[in-house]
Amino acid sequence: MNFKKTTKLLLAALVSLTANNYTLRAGDLNVTATVNSNQIAIDEQFTVTLTVEGSGNLNSIEPELPNLDEFAAYTGSNQSSNFQFINGKMSASKTITYYYIARKIGSHTIPAIVVKHKRDTYKTQPITVQIIKAASGTPSQQQGNAGERQGQATSSTAIEDNMYLKAEVDKKQAYVGEPVTISYVIYTALQVTNYSLQNKPNYGDFWSEEIPIKGSPATTERVINGRRFLIATLKKVVLYPTSIGMKTVPPQEVEVAVRMRERRARRDFFNSFFDDPFFGRTVNHVLKSNALELEIKPLPAANKPRDFSGSVGRFSMTTSVDKRRVKTNEAITLKTIISGEGNIRTLSLPQPKFPESFEVYDPKVSEKIERAGGKIKGSKIFEYVIIPRDEGTFRIDPIAFSYFDLTTNRYKTLSRGAIDVEVLKNDKQVSATPRGLSKSEVKLLGKDIRYISLTHREFRPIDEKFYSTPQFWVLFFGPVVVLFAGIAYRQHQEKLGTNIAYARSRKAQKVASKQLKTAHAAMKNNDVGGFYAELARALTAFVGNKLNVQESALMRDELIKSLLSRGIESEIVESFDAMLQECDFHRFAKPDAPEAAMEKAYQQVNELIVALEKKL
Amino acid sequence: MKIKMFIAGIFFSFFLTNIYADEATTYFIKGNKAYESGDFETAISNYEHVLQLKQENWQLYYNLGNAYFRNNNIGRAILNYERALKLQPDNEDIQFNLELAQLQTGDSIPKPPKEAWLVLLENWFNSPSFMFLFYTTLILYVLFMLGWALRYFVPVVVRFAAYRISFVFSIVLLIAVGSVFSLRWLNESTKHYGIILEDEVKVASAPAADAIEVFILHEGTKFRIQERSAQWWRIRLRDGKSGWIQTETAGEI
Structure with a gap:
């Protein structure tokens, strides 16, 4: 290997190390782009995360989607925002995560993401990523000492006949966004002492949500073709399809430790005793499940609501405000909770319509996901902080949320009634206002400064004081002189x-x-x-x-x-x-x-x- | 003879013109031309040249503030708007642009709450420009004195009610306007304010480079100058915080 090549490699390594976190500072916004990994195996999912931090309202920020068509496919995005008041100053952040699947081997650049805010334009640094060949084989097979490997080789046929891993799916056809549950089930006639999941299959066109299995998996017995098998579910994963067509779910690999204890003792004592030299030994073996083919159908176009944003499942919604009577400039929290079964993570809520005089911040979004019972359930909470600036009674229009109901195969729109808020006059006008801009100030910000003055008054010396001109002294003492003259004149006249x-x-x-x-x-x-x-x-x-x-x-x-x-x-x-x-x-x-x-x-x-x- | 020359000198000085006024006007107009064509840097250097000639009026400070605003130098824009406002306190254009500039930057320092009538009184007290108050006081003084002298030259006027009423009225007015003027004069000659010009200024607990940092101020924040030493100002904010800053990080209004 020549020297030049080594340096190049070193440089590439350095770039990929530092590329992880780029920050560009300009004005009052802090815009950062990150990737979860700089080395991505082909067909694997990776994320590009854009973080925008700043003070003030970041509602209006709509960054452009990074276009990576050359080497990756876009599968979806997720948004969250967060803000807090510290010492009267507001700091807000907005995080947008884009999901992609790597499609082309080689070194690629994620271009700068452009964020426009107010009159400024912010750009992130481009990031270089390496897309590499998928790791082949199972590394564990090469591990272990020579003796063990020899033993495995001899016993692997015996093991394969007695145990296998099967990927079982609850349905072969699903709508986009409809959850598909895959269970990886081990069928074994041997005693398994331990297991570990080897790879995380790349679920390319799916959102995956794993359902953890607590403790040791429950086992059942079943007789297949006359043999008694022990069955256990080792892994359960819920997939949410993100695109339509025939999709393949790649196989899962599981390494198992098998205890080779033959039932020779009773049945065929002598033969078995001498045949099996690995009596009572533990052997490691890697099992590979079957790949799955799924047909993903598009959602029906008929009766699709206009505000539908891709939520599929069964949901319910509640909406509440923390107080219905407030004073101006005091914050109200409007809380909307959507809970149910479905793709909670990708769920989004259309922006509610608030009265003009309300100042609205980006919602604080939090989600709770329960994976118990083999199903993904959860709730997503949208908290809007709104600050009324004017007094009066205001109505917050009903908030509507549409989704595709899988039980009825129809679109459904949830809507909660309008909320009336009474805003009273605030006596402590000044102190109650948090920093951040009031509505009228925001309106003012959109305006421009007034033009320069083209006419001017006479220029005066800077250090001129009103008493430094002779005119002043004449005007000050002149009348005194006149007054005394008058007095003298009167005395003269009187004497005459x-x-x-x-x-x-x-x-x-x-x-x-x-x-x-x-x-x-x-x-x-x-x-x-x-x-x-x-x-x-x-x-x-x-x-x-x-x-x-x-x-x-x-x-x-x-x-x-x-x-x-x-x-x-x-x-x-x-x-x-x-x-x-x-x-x-x-x-x-x-x-x-x-x-x-x-x-x-x-x-x-x-x-x-x-x-x-x-x-x- | 000497008395005659003295009087002649006084009269001559009435017609004495400010020798830099013409040059100042030329540069002011040059600055305006540059501003109109969008060359704000040239506009700034022309306006600053007028200041180097030690010439001023509120339009100069206002235009200079605008040029700095366009050049994204908000701290200096605010400083110049404040200077313009000092010469012309009730001008709407200056107030508008200052408010706009203050939105862009500056720390928010809460105003201590005040009674409404006090705010009203303060506004009334501060709205006329200082020179306007001065001229009004001077004119009232001259009128009052001449009116007083009139009764010695023409004693008959005392018999007219109009004369007596206007005489009393002018005394009252002179005292009122004169006392407002004196208070303003006192205020202006004792209270000095400044504006932070740098992005971020650390306020120290003592006028020394290694003093402990008390708090941080940002460009565009207004403060009152309490004490001065060679390179340091002791400043005080509206909410009562105080500390020392280096003079080159800020400008005096």
């Missing part, structure tokens, strides 16, 4: 109204500038007397207003005295006096002056008024 001295002082400047204007006009008209008269009046009136002196007391000496008493510098007072004297002189003595002098006097008066305004 009540305090004559204040009022006169405030208006002194105004009056003076008015009179100076008239004086200026007189100067332009060359009215020398009028000009100086106005100048003198402006000066005296200004000081009079400022000092609040009576009109009658506007005499030069009086004014000078008042000014001095107010602490006005003597220089200013002197120039004030000089100015008035100059005015008087021009007014009365010499009503004639050059324009330059008048201009100068005008300027001086202006300066004087400004100087006095500052001091007073």
Whole structure:
């Protein structure tokens, strides 16, 4: 064997070892595909198991059937689901088992199984399986030491004449799904001390359900062709045909330990004693049963109910809910039990119709199978957990289950009456809701996000605070300033109204500038007397207003005295006096002056008024 | 002269424009174009560029949230929706998309039950945006102050009932809106929230790498930031659980 070949083989072995369990993680679902064995004998049944785990409702998951037509035939599938709440979080799992029969020798690949959920697609890893030739012969024959084998060889003809294994069937014709019971019965004239079933025949197109035989099998005696045989049923198996046509049930092999104790003692003492050298010895022998031919008929097409899903047998159904009055968001369990005789394992129930506002989880399915009494009996329990989301009275429609009744050879539909459930308002709305999505949330999930905004407001700096703009400070302090201005203005107005001295002082400047204007006009008209008269009046009136002196007391000496008493510098007072004297002189003595002098006097008066305004 | 310049400065600042605003607008529009053509990664980088310019408005955060949502980055989508909602709390589009994003992920933390009237009050308190409250308070303040000043300039107005009524009314309104604004300001400057951004974040009992893991949070979960150290935040969940997480595993709203 060359090196390359060895590596290849090793690699193949590795692949087949690791191929058993592949997990692919994407999003929140966990999808796994497994096979029961990577090495399968041809015509043997094997299973592909798909496990889907996740949180939330897995009701909607309908994986595609793995297409293995190239090398295997599909015979059926089985589904179960399971879920639980842990710390308010729901975890659910769904297991689907597909049954196939290997048809072609070689290395084959089971392609990835695609599971669609919500918007995501999940894929399992492909799995490689080896389909090999069926194991031939019985390995036990090669076992044992040489001496024993020699002994067996000599005694095997003697044994075969005295014992055989027969496969007995209760009927040769059966409908698809109708149970056929096969009993493997040993007929022996020898003493059997022990036995063991050698192979498990490949029941290809059948579902098999073995009925275990407790303890040592019961024996009966029967005389056949004059010989007394001991009869015992070693194995009983119930087969449920899955496809129509002529089907062969392969033989069963049983290894028996036979005690070779001849009845020579009484009848033929001398002959026997010397003939049989294996006196009292135990010999192992393998018995092979006959193969069986069965004709499987299709179920009648007439009157087949629409919801019929292949259940055959005799069944009864009960349906119950654990409570008929609940509060919203509290779980109700609807339990449907189908019990009876038939292919319980493949039995499925059509999805009941629940009101819109009920949230329904995948049913929890459990089965109980009794094999006692030579018949397969049992029950399958479907538990639906439903959570009403709205209050009101709701009706759960009757649940119907159809099957083919073998006693009457007719289809029969079982239906249990509608159930009314009263849902009350829940006060503790929030705390009672388990995690998982409410109906309205599920509806929301189907929606898409709203589109982006195409218009926008002015962009602002991220760290901008409302008080970091100058506008804010202007708007904050501006009104304060206005308010204080208002208060000041009001005080001023009030003083003007009540305090004559204040009022006169405030208006002194105004009056003076008015009179100076008239004086200026007189100067332009060359009215020398009028000009100086106005100048003198402006000066005296200004000081009079400022000092609040009576009109009658506007005499030069009086004014000078008042000014001095107010602490006005003597220089200013002197120039004030000089100015008035100059005015008087021009007014009365010499009503004639050059324009330059008048201009100068005008300027001086202006300066004087400004100087006095500052001091007073 | 100095006073004149100061006043001129204030008036000038009124017309001072935000120098990055135009650039921000350009990138915002670029981001929208990329989003429209289905190139969400480019949209994200354009929107993020605006944030690097330190410019914001609620539409930017909303659009950025949408782009992250489309890019299957639910944690960042939620973070940006929350930021948008902070600027514009009563916007239906933001609320809708945030709710949708929250359905996709996040841990469910039960809300402690509250009285209905308290919830109503809280909603009322939180529904106007912060800047809206600010402007309303400011306008009411200016109106009130000018109205007050008016009685000094024109004392006759005091004789009019309309003036007296509106004066009292504006005081009451200013106090009401002003106190809501102050509470919100206090709330916003003291309470900070964050969103978990990584798939799974282990919350530790102390701000150290080898501290004991207390519980695990998942992408999109909202928490309150209680304390900050160099690389760690002490966080608190709605149901009272608290622990430390590293700052790079989460984002602040």
